Amino acid sequence: DSGVTQTPKHLITATGQRVTLRCSPRSGDLSVYWYQQSLDQGLQFLIQYYNGEERAKGNILERFSAQQFPDLHSELNLSSLELGDSALYFCASTPGGGRGTEAFFGQGTRLTVV
Amino acid sequence: ILNVEQSPQSLHVQEGDSTNFTCSFPSSNFYALHWYRWETAKSPEALFVMTLNGDEKKKGRISATLNTKEGYSYLYIKGSQPEDSATYLCAFWYNQGGKLIFGQGTELSVKP
Numbered sequence: 001d002s003g004v005t006q007t008p009k010h011l012i013t014a015t016g017q018r019v020t021l022r023c024s025p026r027s028g029d030l031s032v033y034w035y036q037q038s039l040d041q042g043l044q045f046l047i048q049y050y051n052g053e054e055r056a057k058g059n060i061l062e063r064f065s066a067q068q069f070p071d072l073h074s075e076l077n078l079s080s081l082e083l084g085d086s087a088l089y090f091c092a093s094t095p096g097g098g099r100g101t102e103a104f105f106g107q108g109t110r111l112t113v114v
Numbered sequence: 115i116l117n118v119e120q121s122p123q124s125l126h127v128q129e130g131d132s133t134n135f136t137c138s139f140p141s142s143n144f145y146a147l148h149w150y151r152w153e154t155a156k157s158p159e160a161l162f163v164m165t166l167n168g169d170e171k172k173k174g175r176i177s178a179t180l181n182t183k184e185g186y187s188y189l190y191i192k193g194s195q196p197e198d199s200a201t202y203l204c205a206f207w208y209n210q211g212g213k214l215i216f217g218q219g220t221e222l223s224v225k226p
Contacts, residue, residue: 002157002159004157033214035216041218042203042216042217042218042219043158043203043216045213045214045215045216048212048213048214050212055212056212056213058213058215090157090158092214097212100145100146100163100165100207101163102148102160102163103148103158103160103205103214104160105157105158105159106157107156107157108157
């Protein structure tokens with residue numbers, strides 16, 4: 001158990017809908033990262049938050065947004081969903097900014113858009 | 115464009131074989147190189163975090179080396195076992211902008 005909790009584990013929704021994925025980092029970890037893994041793709045970096053502030057952005061679509069709350073949990077909001085958004089979404093956490101430390105991953109949320 | 119390349123994409127070996135994989139990354143703005151092991155239906159778990167040129171790390175039968183000047187890292191598995199079957203990911207910590215960028219992974223299958 002990595003200590004990183006993601007909910008829900010599975011989500012099935014229709015095109016055009018909006019969903020929220022939740023991530024609770026390990027106790028004490030300040031950074032949260034979101035990754036998307038589509039079929040036959042590697043882990044694509046979406047966004048990183050550090051202590052409530054957006055720190056780094058990857059190839060995150062404008063339809064997607066994220067935030068990190070004062071209690072350090074993070075939410076990834078996906079709107080106007082398309083079939084191509086079906087993927088496994090992982091969050092990971094690190095104690096500080098993350099440079100020299102390993103990332104701890106949650107179990108992922110499997111999103112299926114139908 | 116930050117590109118982390120891993121080769122081979124997949125590898126099938128017999129139990130007892132030794133094997134190695136390559137991770138190539140940009141040699142500029144380097145801060146750290148991570149290796150992760152990802153088993154099916156589980157989440158990636160860190161093997162090593164390497165920051166210094168010439169670093170060598172070892173955990174049991176698995177070891178890794180790092181060359182930051184030429185931008186590559188090798189992961190070695192000595193005497194592969196079926197339980198080593200997994201996808202091995204490397205990730206490059208980009209020093210400008212703080213991003214942890216993953217390669218596509220090498221999928222290892224070890225047959226008994």
